[in-house]
Amino acid sequence: MSAINTGDLFTVEGHGVIVTGGASGIGLGYVEALAGKGARVTIFDIDPRRIEAEVGRLRAAGLDVAGQVLDVTDHAALETAVDSVADHYARLDAVFANAGIDSGPGFLTGWAGEDRPRAPEGELERYTDQRWNRVIEVNLNGVFATVRAASRHMKVQRRGRIVLTTSLAGRRVEPAIGSAYMAAKAGAAHFMRCAALELAAYGVTVNAIAPGFIVTNIGGGHAKAAAVQQRMARAIPLGRVGLPADLHGLALFFASAASSYVTGQEIVVDGGWGLG
């Protein structure tokens, strides 16, 4: 029997990777996890200031990271950008469809605990078309366009990894978040399964990471408030809020050979918050 060698399972050295929304929070965590293991990573993000700061910081640390200002709602620009990154790397190993926005207040305020008054501005009868459409445009249509652009390359090369960032809120209603967010994330999760089934014949896997409560800049960085974190820590079985680094392991798993036989799966990373 040959010796078992699991040493290369999580290798992403030299891989060509794109992360949308990679200049902050969870996406930036993916960038750090993959570039830290030798991948060549390009960030697509709408925030030029953050791109410049983070790309500068990571390059100074010796990582092969680049950035491009790009809005995932501009599907034509997205396709051109994916083409040029794939050409530049002469390969496209993994694409993270991660860019997303908060949808403003839901019908309850606060994140956890018993004192959660209703928020009239978040209730359904006041929910504007504009607000609904914007969230669907970024969090669902932007994911569709990213996966489509990635599939055009990966299908031809007959390999690739596509990873979506969905949410616990796509599986369980979280009243503090507006309903468009939940609809978009649930839609993205099922679209992920659909794309996984279609692309499996070409050796391309499509999976999703569904975070719980992670401290990032989303929604103006509300998760950074100490009082919010303390309240959440009491509600989360593992006893603390999540950080982007808590997603590093799963990002490497889905991007590497370690997940070769896994497709169409959404894995929740929430410290047990969704358990009840």
Ligand SMILES: NC(=O)c1ccc[n+]([C@@H]2O[C@H](COP(=O)([O-])OP(=O)(O)OC[C@H]3O[C@@H](n4cnc5c(N)ncnc54)[C@H](O)[C@@H]3O)[C@@H](O)[C@H]2O)c1
């Ligand atoms: N933070 C959480 O608790 C949490 C939980 C579940 C899911 N998520 C999801 O994680 C993903 C990342 O969010 P985050 O929490 O890291 O937030 P974040 O605000 O820290 O980072 C999001 C990044 O996406 C960029 N972005 C926004 N709209 C864009 C667009 N149209 N085109 C390109 N880039 C765009 C922003 O500039 C920002 O850099 C989102 O899809 C979000 O819905 C977050």
